[in-house]
Amino acid sequence: MALYALIAEPDPARAAGLLSLIQGEGLEGVVVRDGAEAQEVVRQRSAPTLLVTDLALPRVDGFALLTWLRERDDAAGTHVVVVTAFDELRVRAWQLKDALGIHSLLSRRASVDLMRDTMRRVIAGQRAPPPPPPESSxxxxxxxxxxxxxxxxxxxxxxxxxxxxxxxxxxxxxxxxxxxxxxxxxxxxxxxxxxxxxxxxxxxxxxxxxxxxxxxxxxxxxxxxxxxxxxxxxxxxxxxxxxxxxxxxxxxxxxxxxxxxxxxxxxxxxxxxxxxxxxxxxxxxxxxxxxxxxxxKARVRQAAQGRRDTGRAPLEPALTEASALALLRDAVQALDVAVLLVAPGRRPFACNSALAELLGLPAERIPALSFEAFCQHVAGLTADPALALRQLDLASESSRGFHLTVALERPRPRRLRWVARPFPVPGGIAQLLTLSDLGSAAPARDERERLLRVDALTGLDTRRSGEERLLREIGRCRRDGVPFTLLLVDLVGLGTLNATRGFDAGDAALRDVARRVERFGAPSGFAVRWEGGTLLVALPGVDASGAEGLRQQLRADPGAPEVVTAAIGVEGEEDPQGTLARARAALARAKAERKPAHPG
Missing domain, CATH: 3.30.450.40 (GAF domain)
Known part of the structure; x- marks a missing residue:
């Protein structure tokens, strides 16, 4: 058992608070944001001295995480503190405390002093008293x-x-x-x-x-x-x-x-x-x-009802939408900070030169884009365009301000603070978007998250992020009734290449194979560095004959590193993990069949 505390908490602010408490007790703290990431840390480092976890974790929930942990031989001495906002989950966890090895359960509403005292008691090997009954107000x-x-x-x-x-x-x-x-x-x-x-x-x-x-x-x-x-x-x-x-x-x-x-x-x-x-x-x-x-909307309805009740007609606006936006355009173009004026209906209306320079777009082109196309351009400058696009799309027309941090990879690494400030104009709600450059040094958490999602050697998805995408795509293809095939590709002799010609040669060969298989996944699929010299290509919409054609292309490429491949189609309602197990078994058989019967 390793001398560290593992904190599984999706909320970064709360995770930072728990980390501070842990470090105050002299323990190294490792923060993860979901149950699957917690499992990966335990596999790499062995079971922790202390686990502080929520029960409502993404990907693998807290109950499943604790069940998995207690099945490990090295986790018998791990102390567990559960901190959660959900009373009924906390009560059920206390009922299962012996089976799950829980030493204390706390509400997220517990005071800092109570949390600190509980951590100290649990680290010392003491069980905390039962949790108070659920609050009722x-x-x-x-x-x-x-x-x-x-x-x-x-x-x-x-x-x-x-x-x-x-x-x-x-x-x-x-x-x-x-x-x-x-x-x-x-x-x-x-x-x-x-x-x-x-x-x-x-x-x-x-x-x-x-x-x-x-x-x-x-x-x-x-x-x-x-x-x-x-x-x-x-x-x-x-x-x-x-x-x-x-x-x-x-x-x-x-x-x-x-x-x-x-x-x-x-x-x-x-x-x-x-x-x-x-x-x-x-x-x-x-x-x-x-x-x-x-x-x-409720306030607007109530105001309209109030005017009807008093018999007063609504006041005519002093400005039209066009004239109001024209005045604002002049103000926006005079600003030094990067600003985009969005008209009602999510229509980019005007920007300034600072925004155009920041995003590498001609200023005259931006008002001709739709808001969706503008967001797609910004997302395309990040390492994960799909995730960034979903976050940016939240900054749409709203009655409340919205802000987030976007990490750009291109044209150079930097972080932008995206702030949406909605305001009324005649005809609807407009928005003022400001993009502030926070500098090129990404915070440690952002960099760590990027490394967990993007393989540094090949540039492909890591296994962690690949599994997330894979399970979503399998579910989508099942609902749409289209085929889905997994293609596993293993670089032959990677260990021998590393030993005889050096790791640079092995890395170059693996990057070469990665570039080839990445093309197979485009445009709807994707490639993942699965483990070592094995890559996985997800092929939504590709059936067995299509996958076989891709395998033939890999084998027929002259001068390219030799690979062993296996393709498996998703069958019916089979659990995705079962599909992966079949794919690994098929690759193992293909590798065994390739080996010469009599070495030498």
């Missing part, structure tokens, strides 16, 4: 329900077209069949907007509150992710899980400006959900934006 619940009533969010009419479009876009962005905008009422949850639900739930537009995963989001006031509900000790007996409607869940709270949680914005799949911590953060930001929009 009827007054806060009444305030929350009153806020929903004041905003007039529940109605008998059909879902609003704008909100329906929103949840549809969310489902597509996260690669899931179901997305909901759910309000949690007294005894039930009600779907203000929804996509992908079975007809019975869509007709009812809700479920009993006891069934609602969103209830836990409201209670905990935090995002909740359940990567595999069918195996989760709290959710596996939920009627929605038993009926196959919910196999996995991720939801973020609709938090108002005055602090009430109206419900949640959530995504649901029938299969395990491999969203990472960045995805959960993006969902949280989007939920905050939606809550702000709901409040803003």
């Amino acid at each position: 009827a007054e806060l619940e009444q305030q929350r329900l009153a806020r929903i009533e004041t905003l007039k969010l529940v109605d008998e009419g059909p879902p609003e077209a704008e909100l329906q479009a929103l949840v549809t876009e969310v489902a597509q962005a996260f690669g899931v069949p179901v997305a909901l905008l759910s309000l949690v009422l007294g005894e039930r949850q009600w779907f203000k907007a929804h996509v992908g639900l079975p007809p019975s739930l869509a007709q009812d537009r809700g479920t009993p509150r006891d069934w609602a995963f969103c209830h836990h989001v409201v209670q905990g006031r935090e995002p909740l992710v359940v990567p595999d509900a069918t195996r989760h000790p709290v959710f596996r007996d939920n009627p929605l899980v038993r009926d196959g409607i919910v196999g996995s869940y991720a939801g973020a709270p609709l938090l108002t400006s005055s602090g009430e949680v109206l419900g949640s914005l959530c995504v649901i799949d029938t299969r395990p959900l491999m969203l990472g911590a960045e995805d959960l953060s993006a969902l949280r930001e989007l939920a905050g934006r939606v809550a702000g929009d709901l409040e803003q």
